[in-house]
Every structure is written in C-alpha cells, then in structure tokens.
Amino acid sequence: MLTLLTAMYLVVRAAYAQAEPIRVLVTGAAGQIAYSLLFSIAKGDVFGKDQPIILVLLDIPPMLPVLDGVVMELQDCALPLLREVIPTDKVEVGFKDLDAAILVGSMPRKEGMERKDLLKANVAIFKTQGAALDKYAKKTVKVLVVGNPANTNCLIASKSAPSIPKENFSCLTRLDHNRARSQVAMRAGVSSDKVKNVIIWGNHSSTQYPDVHHATVSLSGKEVPAYEAVKNDSWLRGDFISTVQQRGAAVIKARKLSSAMSAAKAICDHMRDIWFGTPDGEFVSMGVYSTGNSYGISDDLMYSFPVTIKNKTWQVVNALPINDFSRAKMDTTAAELIEERDTALTFLSA
Template identity: 65%
Template sequence: MSQQKEPIRVLITGAAGQIAYSLLYQIGKGDVFGQDQPLYLHLLDIPAMMGVLEGVVMEMMDCAMPLVCGVVPTADPVEGFRDVDAAFLVGAMPRKEGMERKDLLAANVKIFKVQGQALDKYAKKTVKVLVVGNPANTNALVCSKYAPTIPPENFSAMTRLDQNRAQAQIAARLGVGVDAVKNIFIWGNHSSTQYPDARHGVVKKGNDDIKMIDALPDQAWLQDQFVTTVQKRGAAVIAARKMSSAMSAAKAACDHMRDWWLGTPDGSYVSMGVLSDGSYNTPPGVIFSFPVGIKDKKWTILQGLSLDDFSKGKLEQTGQELIEEREEAFSVCAD
C-alpha cells in the first residue's frame, strides 16, 4: 500500500451502535475511500456508551488494518467533528414501540441541530455529510440549516439502502445477479411514501443491455408488490430480526459515500437524498431523493426522464410528506 496520500479524517456518530459496527470494518479496509487512502477514524457517541466504544476501539486495533492511522473515541463533539473530511451521521434516537413518527422527528431534530452547529464550527468546509439516522431526509435538512458556512450540496440523506433493496428485488424477479441490474431509482423520502422506480432500469443479459420495460413488462407487479415490498422492507426486517437493519444499512452507507467520493461510471446513476431545486416538479428546499450522477465529488440530478401519471402521483405524495416534516422540524428548532 502506498502511503503517499495525506490521511483524511472520517467521523462516525453513534459509533458504539450496530450500524457502525458493520460500517467501521468496511471503511477501515478501504472499501469506501479507496485502497490507497489512509485515514483517522473519529468515533463519537454519548457518555453512557464510552465503555462499549472502548471495546470497539480494541477490535479496530485487533483488525490490524494498514489504512487506519489512528482512532479517536470521544463523547466530545468538538473532538469528534474537528477537521473531518467526511461524516457518517448514524447516531439518532431509535423509534420505540408506540412512538409516532412526529415524536421521533421532534427528538432527532434537536440532535441534528446541535450536530449541524458542530460541523459548522469545527469540520472542514469541504466535508461530505451523509445522514443515516432517521428521519434521514429532514435530519439532513436541519443539519444543513445550522451549518450555514458549509455548502448545502455537501449534505445528503441515505436512500441507497432502498435502492439496494429495490435492485435486489428486481434481480430476483428476473433471475439474474444484482450486478446485472442498474438504474433503479428511489424518489422522495426515506419513509413508507418513498417511490422505488424501475421504469428507467436496464438489465444486462449476455452482452446486451435490455430496458426494464422490455425485460419485465409486468406493470401490475412493478406498481404494487414491488413498490410496497421496498417501502416496507425495514419494518419486515424488524419483525423478523427484532432489531433494525444494520448490516445492510452499513453496506448502503458505504456504497453511498464511495460513489460520492470516487464518482459513478458514465451512464450509471444512484439514489441520493439531496437538496431539491424543484426538478420534476418536486418541492424545492427539502431533501428529496433523486437519481444522480457524480463526478469530482459533485452530484448532478439526472434530468429529462419521462414520468407517467402513476409516478407523478407518487412523487407528489412523498414531496407533501417532506414539506410537512420540514414545517414540523423547523417549528421544533425554533422552540
């Protein structure tokens, strides 16, 4: 391994939790920022989790990863956020039984307001911020609002897990490997209103790229079972596992940040929750998941896709939910 590159600093919040446990190994071995990119890991959690975090640090040391130059475990946001180049904001209050989404929103908005302020004060202005903790879209919006000196395009919410779920469902339906399927998109909120859209997808069979509408003409399945399976997949995992998606969420976070950091191939697009500019008649000023292409660490919303009435209705529904979340979140912040 070449050590010529300057080490970068990568922050993971909620670092003693389940998602981080899977995430750290992938980051440390070079799956995200490249096999030649040394890094320091900043591991932030609440004071009550410092004992558990100590064990995580021991394990990171015992992995003996050449790319990991050092690990900074801390409950101090100043130390956690200082000079970071990339941030995975995983830590959030989990939804408990009987808790309404608006209760979850109120609790987490306050956490992400504080984290936005810490990013603004201590992180690099070029920091790339991925919000994983739910409600991810609105948490990302709040975080950006309270970090006014960092460009808003440097904040994104994770819908890559939903895209990976959708891609796997399509691959299974067609009887092909997931790597044969591309350009399956997630629109809107990372919630049960999200719209998984396979209409622009492509499947590789042999040497040919076949449009999804030709490879999978079953519109009834695409508009019903496919959409609801992806929308409700997180709840299905919780019901089966009695715990939320951790391994798949960590993999998706790595996929998201890797593509943001290293770029996407020409003709391939990925789903990211980014600040809406009103493209496709979406509400501007919310974090909305779009298909994007990425080059030189900058994302661009894919333009010019044709949307049928079914799709337009789905985008309108999820956009309305994001407007309502934004209003609620900012009213909580103002308290």
C-alpha cells in the first residue's frame, strides 16, 4: 500500500514538474503599476501555485535600461515558478504565443491635453497592440486592458484583433469594485471580505456608477442587504458614490502619484478570477463587450457589468431589478462611452 501511495505521489509530482509554462505579457512594464504587479504574477498568486510562468515585459525603447533593472530584481527574488523573463520593445517578441496579456501601458493625459487628443494617441497604441495580438498571440489569449481610457482602449484593441473572440477582452473596473467594497465595509464596521456583490456599471471614469442595491454584508454570520447594514441611505446615494468615482484623483492629490499598489492588486484579482472562476453566489465587476442584450445598454461598447466566471468564460448576471435612480446613472455612463467610442472610431478608420 505504501509503495502504491509513493508511486502515485511521484506521478503527481512529475506531472506538476512537467507543466508547460504559460506566457504572460505586461506592457508598460517599466512603470510603477507593473513594478507593484510583477512579483505577484511571478510568485504564483494569479495563475496558480503550480503554474510556471514566462514573463514578457514590453515597453518603449527609452525604458529598456529600466527594464533591465526590473529583470535583475525578478531574478534576485529566486522565484521557482519564474522560468524566464523577456524584456523587449518589439511587438513581434512581446505578443508571440501569449496565454495572457495585461495591457497596462497607455498615453497618460497631460496638462492642457483635450480628451480627443488623448483618445487619438491611445487609438494608435491599442490599434497596434490589437493587430499584434491578432498576428502573434494564441487565439485563446485572455486580454486585460488597464491603460486609460480603459474601456475604449479595450474596444479598439478588440476591433484590431478580429480573429480573437471579443469575449477574450476585458478592461479593469475591479479597482473601482474593490474601492466600493472597502467603503461599505468600513461604514458597516466589518472586514472587506464580509461584503459581496457590489457592482460597478459603465465606464472606468468619473461617470461610473458604484451600485450596492444588490450587495450584501455578513453581520454576525447573517447576510443582510448593504442598505440595511449601513443604515444611511443618503450616504450610499451621495458621498459613497462620489468617493468611489473620485478615488483615483484623491490618491494622486495625496501621494503625487497614481494608485499603483491598489491597481496591481485589482489586476491580480481580475486575472485570478478569469483563470479560476468566481465563488458560488458571488459576482464581480468587469468591463466586457456589450451585445445590447443586457440591461438595455447599447451594443459595441466595453461596459462594466456584474459577471460570473466559469471555465475562463464570463457571463453577465442578468435580470437584476434596476430602480429609476440606478437606471439614470447607468445611462449617463453609457452615453459617455458611446461618445468616446464614436470619437475613437474616427481615428481608427483614419
């Protein structure tokens, strides 16, 4: 019996040892969000504790010396799952045979820059990256767009990669989701894991709608509606929403830099849920492709919905009741996304 158990153990161990590494791309890899992100990916916190990783780090040519330093640090961490680190400024190297792509790099808005100029610059970036995904990556690649304006950048990337299913593209609203969850938890006097099913609707911008009408809070082992747990409807319909909407700006004002640590954590949460699925009875917020069949939102947008994930496939949580207050806010953020999309598409076709 012992011999049989030993043999089984050796077979399982050998199977793990022989697991093929997955190729994970991070763009903007010399930036501060990537610096907070790469260790968690390489350590196994995102794709699994038994999944070897090849990290591909893409940035613009002037940042290659910085990438060399990042590579040295990753090597010095002596992480057993990290099989290779590839720094590059070439898309044919960066996008080759990818299993996952985390597109962090984008053109930031500079002082005096109009929104249309920002969109034009980012259309050029994400058109190029989408085309590279289409040409070089696996057709099963899962693509997460982080660089702002994330929803519209994600749409442009997906349109520029027609051979990859649009369902494989998503944009990051998990940071906003986590912010909303934390705000409710602090107000209710519980830890954030006691709050579930908050929703971020729409755009990752100041028009987003953090919604807790379907959220619950675990109090003394009992699930109660968030409104009942917080006991302050005016706060939930006022300061709570504006706090989540403006949180990124508040972080920049306080630390003179953008929110890198919390963004990296949200990226990890988002990709881990894609890889391993969402817990039963819980949904999360993701910007995904709208087909016009969910909540009356126009098609051909990357709009943040509540989703569940199983077998690396997301499904919008449909049929949640929507009151007039929520409807108005959902439509406002959709209108902004429509305007962004239409402006961006003029540059895409130019």
